[in-house]
Amino acid sequence: MSHKGVDMCAVPCGDASVGEKIRKWLASQEKENVESFGYPQRLAAFHKLSRAMLMRDVKLDGLVHLSGAAFLASFLDGAHLESLIRREIPHTDALERFVRIEERKSIRLVRRGTVCHWLAGNVPLLGAFSWALSALVGNRNILRLSSRQDDVVTPIMDVLSDLDTVGRRIAAETLVVRFDRDDSEGHRAMSQNADVRIAWGGREAIETVRSLPCPWHCEDVLMGPRASIAVIDAASITEGAIGRLATDVVFFDQMACSSPQLLFVRGRPGHDAFDRFLDQFSSAIASQSGAYRRHRLDASETYQIELDRARVVLSGGELRRDANTQWTIALVSCPVRGVVGMNRFVQVVPFESFRAIWEFFPANLQTCIVQLGATDLVDFTERAALLGVCRFPLPGEGNHFEVPWDGSLLVSRFLRWVTRTDPAPAP
């Protein structure tokens, strides 16, 4: 079964232009005099969707095996969504009506209108997170997939449509379009109809979206290229936490911006704690590389891994690796210039003082997974936050999407904040 929104564009836009499809869809949205559903009803619908995912609804067969499906299911859980919304919006009643926030001042939160999402090619499920938050507060959504991407969205819409009238409405308020990255007419058509543009991806993708014409009031949320690291005290990390750190590296093949590529490990090679860490981490990476399926490496990716390995060896580093190109741990005294660090390739840099590592922090830092003693944690995070780190999760939580993300609030930007001055109370 397909619902109205997806039905229009579940296939590549083909003969009819993207612009025409978007215009028709928007016109149909305006015309429909349907019952509007509020935040509590929408929250309940997403909770049901989470349950359908966890119960492995047959329509989601292709989705539940994807990396990140479990993250998405737990993300959509009603209690979890509500806790995220409350981080940004203490008075959720304001999503339904004016709420007094001071003696004579009230506030009301209104959906912005049409939110256009450009999904990332590497981790398309990320777009489902922003879509859910936007739809939760009542926006219409247009999601753009590239022609080559697997459509992870339509199966979700189909299940949502079958849930109840609220789910059907949310699905109908969602349009999926597919067009090539070179289709400038398609990009422009989306952008010109956007009240909010949200783009996930690399520099080129972000700059493409940014350069498109859009209404003057359009809000931009740009989730661009980011790098992530881990800072670990070898003496205090447990074997379980080392296993979870390996999961952070392996899970999305380091294609997610939150996957660590550099590990700074306090300790010295040749000393017990450091060597124990390296042995246990190598075992965990090796076993998880076997356990978690990965995409098939193409020739350029394989070449890149071999090139990175050569760079490390020529720089005096040591390699721990499998017999092929499944995984690589490079023990280096400092990050090796030019190493890309993708597809389960991580550089481990020993250190003794935080002062020795600040200079190696990438300028576009997003996530810094930390496992440090309590005092170190406070000292380190205070300084590292000033250097650009946006989040400090524990090992195993690196890839858990949360808000704020990339240092920015998300839900509040999907809303217009309306104020009202209230009359003085009667004497």
Place this chain on the structure above:
Amino acid sequence: MNRGELKAMMAELFRCDVNEIQDTTGPGDVTGWDSLGHVALMMELQNRLGVHIPVEDALEIASVSDLVRILDRIGSDVN
């Protein structure tokens, strides 16, 4: 809920025989206990026991024994 009931619930959730769920059984040991199954298990326990299992605790569960220990610590006695 006692330990036997916990295992029966897990077997139902993971669609496996209850005898496959031993104290040492962990994620990946039975077909249904994959990442999605793990999230489903946490949600089900939270619903049934009325407790909140923090993410960091959920991530540390490597066996049924770990699960029981964590439930015990957050105030839900499973023996």
